[in-house]
Amino acid sequence: MKQKTVIASALISATLLFAQTATAQNMVWKEQTIQLKQTPQKLAVYELSALDTLNALGIQAQVIPDTSFPNQLNVYNGNIATKAGTLFEPDVTVLSAQKPDLIVLGGRSQAKADTLQGIAPVLNLSPDTDNLMPDLKARTELFADLFGKQAQAAKRLQIIDTKQAKLKAQTKGKTALMLFTNKGNFMPHAEGERFGYVYEFSGLKSVLPVVPPKDPNAPATPRPEAGSPEALAAKAKADARLQAAVAAQPDYVIVLDRGAVNTNEYTALEEWKKNPILNQSKAKIILVDANAWYLVGPGLSNTEFMLDELIKGTQH
Template sequence: MPVALARPTRTVALTAALALGLAACGSSDSSNSSSTSNGSSASTSGAAAQATGPVTVKDAQGRSVKVAANPGKVVVLDWSVARSLTQLGVPIAALPKASGELPADMAALKSVKTVGTLFEPDYEAIAELEPDLIIIGGRSGNAKVLKEMTKISPNVIDMSVREDDATKHLSAVSDQYKTLASIWGKSSQADTHLASMNKAIGDVRTKATNAGGTTMFVQVSGSKVGAYGPGSRFGTVWTDFGFKPVNAPLKSDGGHGDEINQEFFLKYNPSRVLVLDRSRTIGESAKPALDVLNSGLVNKTDAAKNKKISTVDGFSWYLATDTPLSYIAAANDLAKVL
């Protein structure tokens, strides 16, 4: 019996969620992550949101950087930030080379100049652009890259979302998004987009609570399978979306998960399984994730019997996790197994 996929009729289309983002209005809680000030916090200051003057950004490396309002030539070295700025309608002058396909909402970025990779930026090419603002974050958000970028321009900010408390991570994402929006005077749009994100999450959380059962999240990389639990890089499944985890001794931190075998699935017998195909996400040639999981033991689980095993959008879950559209895509993925 082959691994059974979730039924597509249960999928909440991401395009519909994007449309919702243009109609809703709202805000989100604050946190201790990146914040903005122009006399006060960007999340509370109307003056900062208008971007009529310089905006002081406290970035993820603890620096306070005064950023001129509405910078024109922007280099972005983080996919979460790139997706956020694209949603806000902010032009991007240069990006890292994509390792896989970009989602439809970022299709226009395919023609944008590339300047190295997330791990190895092309500093010479960036310098030649004479950017007004350089934004690093995530995989490029480290002291080494920051040091090199400040040799090119003093206008560099690290917009990584770093929050050790999993219950506060979503709030930190919201604050980072508001910070970015305030630089270009787009706080109103940000509130609308965040309201759409929160609604999508809330809708799935309600259904997940009522559905019961347990949920497992696994990442397949080549032939290796790793399982993740609450507190891990994919902890949003349980913390924000309200699913119940399997009763397994999984790591509560770290980015690599626990390597598991096929017996693990049968032992903990999840009601549903979400699968991230890492190889496909980063453009590697490998056996498809569902084929790797297609075994007699996995197929004996409740998840397989009830067609509740489904792949997720790798770009949103692995490359650009900290932005509203990726949370909406995550909600779409999770709805498929409810």
């Protein structure tokens, strides 16, 4: 908790530093200092949580990736913005022709930052889900200060705080298991894993122990070949972990169906019925919106949507 408080303070300080130097048009975010000639008039945005926050504040992007935009972002499925590349691979030629004032990247596109620096200032606004709420507030306030949307941001953040408090009041003393599923494979996520932020976010207690952070300098482990002894051993280990989680009889199982991303074809519940381990569970199942949780992530509007899902799912 002490570490998270320190991180939260650093994020807030970064936003305040930008506010103090706005007249010089220096945007400071974590280790990044972005020099802007003026308040950006043309935005290129490749991080969907950032696009979601901008959209919630009434700020439109002019250049976006060519992808499907779900829920609150569906306005971008029309022709209101130029499509330039993908979420992973921005189109350098189109971006150069569009001449944006600021390019916002994130998790899927952040590796392209150096490639795009020559076109326009680049901001890496990848969400930090280990510190989801303070990070959301800091990222929102960064845009609010840049575009003069402080009042709108404060109002929306207050709504989120109120909804999170309501959710945590509902979940007090309750346990949960977060399951990421894809094509019949059910993978538990504990705190410290990709979707393990759901526990602190919701107030639910994980039935699995915390997973320590990975060593960023450790070499990548190759995926074992299907049917190999290594693959069979990995599956046995995964089944044992799932068995242990189900045996703990969590009050809720939150299910994120990867196969439904961009397709809205949810098969997780049918696959659940075929799984002998999961059939032992007496938990209430909360099937969350795959696009919201997997594709968009913690933007200003989408975070409220995610809270609404969990509030509804945990109502007594």
